Amino acid sequence: MILKEFRNYFSEALSEIYPKTEIDTFFFLLIEEKLHLQRIDTVLKPDFLIDDDMLLRLKNITKRLQKEEPIQYILGKTEFYGLPFIVNENTLIPRPETEELVEWIIKEIQEKRIKSKDVISNINEKSLSILDIGTGTGCIPISLANNLKCVKISAIDVSKKALQIARKNANLNNAEVDFIEMDILNTNKLNQQYDIIISNPPYVRELEKVEINNNVLENEPHLALFVTDENPLIFYKKITDLAKQHLTKNGVLFFEINQYLGKETVEMLAEKDFKNIILKKDLFGNNRMLKASFI
Structure with missing residues (x-):
């Protein structure tokens, strides 16, 4: 043919x-x-x-x-923030919205360094310590490591198989990331203090399954996608509590969020004493990202 x-x-x-x-x-x-x-x-x-x-x-x-099997799984790879990433059924396929989160973080850090002042203390005098929680393919920390100087990046995931892929992706992209297997919901203490904590945790409610395409619903890992309707902010609450303990003075928390729960997530952060909360829309006009500082 x-x-x-x-x-x-x-x-x-x-x-x-x-x-x-x-x-x-x-x-x-x-x-x-x-x-x-x-x-x-x-x-x-x-x-x-x-x-x-x-x-x-x-x-x-x-x-x-x-x-309706995803083309990324069929080919075994995809591109994220201009970099190649291995993907399989143990990892979510990185999304364009998450690229926007990475872009926001990089710009925030670079702009603050240029201005020589930031809510993050001593930003020009030390390596920034960054933690990504629920890393999956490792797309967030690897992209940050490839675009930022003077950063020390760690990443957590509950899935051993996802971490195997993330480590391969770090090697593929010559990125130095410390990957840690950890169940964040059953963790009361992190390994160290961090200047920036980032997370794109599971946030799709069960009631929203009707909106999900079959290629996602039937193929991508539900562990990394769904939360219960009764407690949809379970990961955000836990990570925020840990961030209060483990962010450095004036440290910053970044979240990718459920577009329908922007108001609720902002209120939760405020109740837990986070300040300077910024809710940001993605290219599609959906509330998708949050930044907050803990002073």
């Missing part, structure tokens, strides 16, 4: 499941990874011949996509 014919086959097979723009994205990712072709080659090389062995593999991938 030639490339032009395969594209027609691929588009037709997925047309009732995905929008055209998403099918095109899948197609270009697939030909780049498996055929080492670029988008422009669909125009320049429409008669590129796909041998029978490769065609069989591509058709098998098409069947997996028909079952």
Whole structure:
């Protein structure tokens, strides 16, 4: 089969499941990874011949996509903040919203360093100590390590299998991160004091499952996604309590949050004596990120 014919086959097979723009994205990712072709080659090389062995593999991938398996799991990798990351069924697939959180943190640190003053004490005189709680693929700490100088970064996750992937990703991106296996809900003390604590914990309520696409619901780890309807802020409350004990003077807490619980999360932080609380929207206009300081 030639490339032009395969594209027609691929588009037709997925047309009732995905929008055209998403099918095109899948197609270009697939030909780049498996055929080492670029988008422009669909125009320049429409008669590129796909041998029978490769065609069989591509058709098998098409069947997996028909079952709504994420393309990132099929390929075993994705990109986050311009860096490559290994992913599998033990890790959440990093989201664009989390890239926005990383961008916010990097800009905050860089701008404060330029101004030589910050709520974080002595920022120009020492390495910042940063902790990421619920790290998954390690996308947050690894991206920070690759974009910031003078930082010492640690990351926690409850899942041993997720941490195995995170360590591989750190090696892949030449990032120095100390990964720690820890169940944060059953932890009363962290290993040290930190200037910045970050977390993108599970925050999707059970009642919101109806809004979740099948490719997420049927494939990504529920341990990293869902909380009960009765106590949706369970991770935020616990992490905030730990942050009160383990943030340095004027230390900063960053959260990615449930878009529907922005007000409740702000109120919880205020009740626990955090100040300078900033609620930030993502590119889609949803309340998605929080920053707060503990003085």
